[in-house]
Amino acid sequence: MRKIILLLFMVSTIFAAGCTQEGQRSSVEDLALVSSVGIDYVNDKELRMTVSIPQPRGESPVLTEVYSVNAEMIQEGLVDISSEADKMIILNQLRTILFNEEFAQSGMVTKVVEHFYRDATIGNKIRLVIVKGKAEDILKTDYPENEHMDAYLNDLFHPKLHNSFSPFTSVHDYISTQKSPIYHTMIPYLEKKGESLKITSIALFNDERMIQTVNTQESLLIQALKGIKKLSPLAIKFKENNQDEQLFIEQIDNDLKVKSNKNTESPKLDISLKLEGVIVEYKGKRDLSKSGEIKKLENKISKHLKNDIEDILKKLQESEVDPVGFSEYFRMYHKGKWTDELTQNIIKSAKYKVNVEFEILNTGTLK
Known part of the structure; x- marks a missing residue:
């Protein structure tokens, strides 16, 4: 009798595990893991949000799917993009947030950054970037030497000795400098050069607004004045x-x-x-x-x-x-x-x- 009960228990466990795994596979297929978010200025109430979603090689004709919508709130935009992509947008793998220059000058960057800062599902090491032109164009452009946009941006904003002139501002860094009565915010400034991207300068913020840029040589001297030991x-x-x-x-x-x-x-x-x-x-x-x-x-x-x-x-x-x-x-x-x-x-x-x-x-x- 005990053997029959044990056998029935094992069979039911196997079936349960199989159903669980099948359910997990199904739910994962319904998720869209966002790697980058672009924010462009529309007007004082509305923004244009663009997200890039990397795709597994062989499962999609494109390696990165990109969606854009206009919205007044971040969560509203994410819900709209979920409807368009027919998948639930997930930010666990978010690495980079790009703001176009006009949006940075509008004084609305803090409101957006705070939204992501409060999201417990994402980390505080997400890099912030200011871009010349439209963030949407940056994310929708193909870069022949860099097939995966998410990996390209991640490598571009990963601190290395030769680019230590850049502050590589994270969400946490931004909030810290915005709340501090001592420091003003610096964020890398990105431009499209031919078929690639390049950090050409550094954006300076006075409170919540971007006011100007300094070139990479000037930024290097600022890093030296901040006491950075190893300089680019x-x-x-x-x-x-x-x-x-x-x-x-x-x-x-x-x-x-x-x-x-x-x-x-x-x-x-x-x-x-x-x-x-x-x-x-x-x-x-x-x-x-x-x-x-x-x-x-x-x-x-x-x-x-x-x-x-x-x-x-x-x-x-x-x-x-x-x-x-x-x-x-x-x-x-x-x-x-x-x-x-x-x-x-x-x-x-x-x-x-x-x-x-x-x-x-x-x-x-x-x-």
Whole structure:
């Protein structure tokens, strides 16, 4: 009797497992796993949402399906796209959110980011991107050398040493800087170049609105001022090319020291950077086999970088933004609550004293 009962139990378990697995297969087939979302400006009430959904190779004539709808709310757009795709939209695999420049300038980015930030089904490491033109066009374009759009964007915005000039802003980073009274937001700016995509600059935000961009060289200096230890390669072109024309530096190490006078009424900052790197290419008249000539070139590089840093500090001050967070060097000594007004006063009135020392560790190909 016991054997019969045990046999019946095993048979019923097998059938139950089979039904469960079949049900799972059916439900998975009804899901659309979104990898990227594009948001374009329509007007102050409406946005255009585009989603890209990667497809398994061999199961679809296209590797990435793309759908677009107009909507007033994010969830409304997702429901409409689910109806159009005849599948339930799932955001568990979401990696990238793209905003077109006009939408970023409208001041509505925070509302969208907060919606995704509150969604417990997705992670906070989703990358944010500002794009020139339409985000919809970026997601609907074919890139011959990169068949899977989701993998292409993921690789493009995956931090590497050669692109460390970019902040690679995540959902969490965005919310953190927006809520902070110290920092202003930076987001990579993407453009379509021929049949590929390229980070051409970095968008700066004053509160919730994008106000301007800085080029990748300026962004690299901002990263240096934030204390990033390993910097991306740097190309320098000297304006007066009577002796030195240009050079290319790699393996750059950065040692930053910042001191404030602790006075929020008349703020002053002493900024010191000690940089060292390898010159892999040089065009000029110097004989860099001689230590004296190397020392002269080091001084020239130091002066050049000092001027560039002073220029970017002036640019940030005129725009009244501080992505570096210099106000922190005053906040840590301030008694009482720190406010946005104090930060704005630091940004507007701070006096900077900049010192740069560059050391050449080695030289590569020279001509």
